[in-house]
Amino acid sequence: MSELIELSAAQAVARLRAREIDASELFEAYRERAAADELNAFTWVASAAPEPVADTALCGVPVAVKDLFCTEGVPSQAGSRILEGYRPPYTATVVARLAAAGAPLLGKTNQDEFAMGSSNENSGFGPVLNPWDRSRVPGGSSGGSAAAVAAGLAPWAIGTDTGGSIRQPAALCGLVGVKPTYGACSRYGMIAFASSLDQAGPLTRDVTDAALLLSHMVGHDPMDSTSVAFPEPITLPSAEDLRGLRFGVPEELLGDQAGAGIEPGVRASFEATLALAEELGAEVDTCRLPHAPHALSAYYLIAPAEASANLARFDGVRYGSRVAGDRDLETMYSETRAAGFGPEVKRRIMLGTYALSSGYYDAFYGTALKVRTKIAEDFREAFRRFDFVVTPTSPWTAFPLGSKTDDPLAMYLNDFCTVPMPLAGIPAISLPSGLADGLPVGFQLAGPAFSENRLLEAAHALERAIGFDGSRARA
Amino acid sequence: MTSAGIDYEPVIGLEIHVQLRTTTKMFCGCELSFGDPPNVHTCPVCLGLPGALPVVNARAVHFATMIGLALGCEIAPRSLFHRKNYFYPDSPKGYQISQYDVPICSGGRLGDVRIHRVHLEEDAAKLVHVGTSGRIHGADRSVVDFNRCGTPLVEIVTEPDIRSPAQAHEWLALLRVTLRQLGVSDVNMEEGSLRCDANVSVRPVGSGQLGTKTELKNMNSFRFLERGVAAEIARQTELLRGGREVVQETLHFDPASGTLTSLRSKEEAHDYRYFPEPDLVPLLVSGEMLAAARAEVPELPAARAARYERELGLHPDRARDLAFRADRAAYFERALASAPDGLGAVELANWIPQLVERIGSDADPSESRVSPEALAALAAMVVSRQASRDAAREVLRTLVAEGGDPRAVVEREGLGALSDDGGLADLVARAIAADPDAADKVAAGNMKAIGPLVGFVMRETKGRADGGEVTRLIREQLAVR
Numbered sequence: 012m013s014e015l016i017e018l019s020a021a022q023a024v025a026r027l028r029a030r031e032i033d034a035s036e037l038f039e040a041y042r043e044r045a046a047a048d049e050l051n052a053f054t055w056v057a058s059a060a061p062e063p064v065a066d067t068a069l070c071g072v073p074v075a076v077k078d079l080f081c082t083e084g085v086p087s088q089a090g091s092r093i094l095e096g097y098r099p100p101y102t103a104t105v106v107a108r109l110a111a112a113g114a115p116l117l118g119k120t121n122q123d124e125f126a127m128g129s130s131n132e133n134s135g136f137g138p139v140l141n142p143w144d145r146s147r148v149p150g151g152s153s154g155g156s157a158a159a160v161a162a163g164l165a166p167w168a169i170g171t172d173t174g175g176s177i178r179q180p181a182a183l184c185g186l187v188g189v190k191p192t193y194g195a196c197s198r199y200g201m202i203a204f205a206s207s208l209d210q211a212g213p214l215t216r217d218v219t220d221a222a223l224l225l226s227h228m229v230g231h232d233p234m235d236s237t238s239v240a241f242p243e244p245i246t247l248p249s250a251e252d253l254r255g256l257r258f259g260v261p262e263e264l265l266g267d268q269a270g271a272g273i274e275p276g277v278r279a280s281f282e283a284t285l286a287l288a289e290e291l292g293a294e295v296d297t298c299r300l301p302h303a304p305h306a307l308s309a310y311y312l313i314a315p316a317e318a319s320a321n322l323a324r325f326d327g328v329r330y331g332s333r334v335a336g337d338r339d340l341e342t343m344y345s346e347t348r349a350a351g352f353g354p355e356v357k358r359r360i361m362l363g364t365y366a367l368s369s370g371y372y373d374a375f376y377g378t379a380l381k382v383r384t385k386i387a388e389d390f391r392e393a394f395r396r397f398d399f400v401v402t403p404t405s406p407w408t409a410f411p412l413g414s415k416t417d418d419p420l421a422m423y424l425n426d427f428c429t430v431p432m433p434l435a436g437i438p439a440i441s442l443p444s445g446l447a448d449g450l451p452v453g454f455q456l457a458g459p460a461f462s463e464n465r466l467l468e469a470a471h472a473l474e475r476a477i478g479f480d481g482s483r484a485r486a
Numbered sequence: 487m488t489s490a491g492i493d494y495e496p497v498i499g500l501e502i503h504v505q506l507r508t509t510t511k512m513f514c515g516c517e518l519s520f521g522d523p524p525n526v527h528t529c530p531v532c533l534g535l536p537g538a539l540p541v542v543n544a545r546a547v548h549f550a551t552m553i554g555l556a557l558g559c560e561i562a563p564r565s566l567f568h569r570k571n572y573f574y575p576d577s578p579k580g581y582q583i584s585q586y587d588v589p590i591c592s593g594g595r596l597g598d599v600r601i602h603r604v605h606l607e608e609d610a611a612k613l614v615h616v617g618t619s620g621r622i623h624g625a626d627r628s629v630v631d632f633n634r635c636g637t638p639l640v641e642i643v644t645e646p647d648i649r650s651p652a653q654a655h656e657w658l659a660l661l662r663v664t665l666r667q668l669g670v671s672d673v674n675m676e677e678g679s680l681r682c683d684a685n686v687s688v689r690p691v692g693s694g695q696l697g698t699k700t701e702l703k704n705m706n707s708f709r710f711l712e713r714g715v716a717a718e719i720a721r722q723t724e725l726l727r728g729g730r731e732v733v734q735e736t737l738h739f740d741p742a743s744g745t746l747t748s749l750r751s752k753e754e755a756h757d758y759r760y761f762p763e764p765d766l767v768p769l770l771v772s773g774e775m776l777a778a779a780r781a782e783v784p785e786l787p788a789a790r791a792a793r794y795e796r797e798l799g800l801h802p803d804r805a806r807d808l809a810f811r812a813d814r815a816a817y818f819e820r821a822l823a824s825a826p827d828g829l830g831a832v833e834l835a836n837w838i839p840q841l842v843e844r845i846g847s848d849a850d851p852s853e854s855r856v857s858p859e860a861l862a863a864l865a866a867m868v869v870s871r872q873a874s875r876d877a878a879r880e881v882l883r884t885l886v887a888e889g890g891d892p893r894a895v896v897e898r899e900g901l902g903a904l905s906d907d908g909g910l911a912d913l914v915a916r917a918i919a920a921d922p923d924a925a926d927k928v929a930a931g932n933m934k935a936i937g938p939l940v941g942f943v944m945r946e947t948k949g950r951a952d953g954g955e956v957t958r959l960i961r962e963q964l965a966v967r
Contacts, residue, residue: 079537080537081535081536081537087536087537089536094536097536099530099535099536099537100530100535101530101535101538103537198537198539198765199537199538199539200537200538201537202536202537203536203537203765205764206764206765207764233541234539234541235539235541235765236539236540236541236542236765236766236767237539237764237765237766237767316761317761317764319571319759320569320571320579320580320581320759320761322580323571323573323579323580323581324534324536324578324579324580325536326573326575326580328575328578328630329533329534329535329578330535330536340575344573364759367571367759367760367761368757368759369757369759372759372761376761
């Protein structure tokens, strides 16, 4: 059985196709491990393997799904007590597509409440532990998905990324995580945090798995007006070198002053990866993203503003929990929301409400939108000279549980290198670049819109050269 | 300082919500319905379930474009949807998707009132307060029916160009027939497919400045609109005459008591925190979409009435009476097409109200037994003096009941006009002989006395005689010039 667990998802697909292993056995192997989860990575686990579907591309390799994807008849709580026990009457497009492609639902994974957080400590259902060190956080907000894949409780998983919520937990758990181009994957059925930023994407053990899973997620959905047809199929990467590629290292994020907050171990791993990239034929040089230092401020206005409206529907009227239902409307609203939302969610609703208020809109939300446009222009300019912009994914490795919960601003700094990309709507990938003090470090590459295939190829070549071994977390 | 001696004039602008008659809702595939059991036309989108996303109804955009064209608006090639945030159980998402600073249509005019803008949005759900009062305060409980939620709406906002309650009524009626003619809405005020709010202020006559306005909500009939606006004008005028000030607020007009009550003051006004709807891309209206909408805009009531006046010489009231009812206009135009030489449009048009009077004003004349050709033939017989006006009315009654060819009816019932050679002159002579007193007076030039003489002839001919001809013969025989 442990042999099955050691297969990557793509390897498992190949073995299933060759009928060397059995799909229900594989499902059961993971189901048992997920059910015995000690990391609090899952909020729900399937009770049995579904009927196998013949002749599918993914041959029945199950997938773990972040809680905020709606799944018909299955708890979909987005990590929030306000949705405790909520079972939607429909399934998110991405999940339905994966099921149709032969990746059945293994379980729902824990997350920061409404995807607001970088440590998974904001979950209404308790924190998730990092399988590399159980005293540490797995990152967030897709912390449950990351921990589950890293610990071998699931062959692969999907999460969502708004300001780094796939890439940062992937980095902290030693996985590959992809934040696709905005619009590449349907958002229909994803319980929204910030609609103009949210994107679904894979969290996997390696780059090939990421490409394979992503290839079955992308595409236009008539139910999501902001989704687009991906201009080309996502293909499995095979590159072994980086010849002819130019990597830009943004001075504004990594220069002496800006980069001061980056841990030495992370910095060392990043520098080593750059050296490796040069060995593989890449050109590495400094690039400019003049407005990137303002990305975090813009993000923490735009995302909360959208969230303040997106979360208004949780009012106790139609679904989810309700408090003081026998009192007047105002009381029911305020007590339901006071009891149902955690402190970080409340903080962001208040921030967002304020930012949109009459008289403050121009100064806050309006300015943030302008900064957002500037950041997108910065990237366009950078991509004239460079194929990719590269950074460490997170300035830190996995930090101890509780070490940053009292300081929201310090926690927000986690997203320093991951927030500019969703603001620009461009894709980025994080892959493990090694360990620092025994904890995984993530290396991020960002490319122009719809450059997913090129990003995956480059990441594949780097992955081969780095030779990261994540098996320790599965032990 | 009091202003007792000053005359005030009202300044009125209207905001009209119109439910569009699309097959499905504004942002989802649920069917539109009226009168179905509650909560049968719902889905994750219109229930505001977590994760659901809106998709714009192309038909609603088409209808809004038609309305914009009909009202002479500029159609924006690119417009935006915004979120209008407010908490209420009739708003399942906690916001309404509406258009804010870049609406689909702006500018324009209908009749004598300028249009400020027309924008697309979604309707709210319907709240039913169970309990004694029927209002939310004091209700035992409230239940929500989401069937209506997400129904496509356009909001039409006028400039403050209306100067009296009667003009408000008249203009809204014109808007309603225009929208009905476009076929984009049921425009039924009782059922709520047409809803009207009014912004009212008053100012000293001759002043170029606007006074402080109040907003009157939801007047659900033409009569209530007129009465509500009149009551508010009276209230504001009295305030100003007494040296007091009008306070900006939103008012509710109670048609039962005729009183106005404040719903909320300016301070209590919502901050809707509008921002661009991130779940939707900008709304683009292409040249093709514009052409398709233009092709479906028929001749509209105001233009048709003007044409009837200008080209057919109809009296303005008659022109509007016909033009503002698509069914009557269609019937009239078919009758006109079959009118023989000598039958003028004015003469023909005069017969439509008589037909309407007999079939009832709600009925479509085309669905009566009287074909447009038959009505034209009847009118022609009167013009050519083949039938008297009275006889023709008689024939019309028969046609309404039985249908058929008016010539045959005249023949069958013996209602053909009597002429000079038909013994009419003899009858006139008998009338003069029978009432010498009246004859003397007429002969002396007192034409008022002619009545009994004409009446005698009409009685004798059972109305078949042509009144004009009878008068002519009486004057001839009595040698009156």
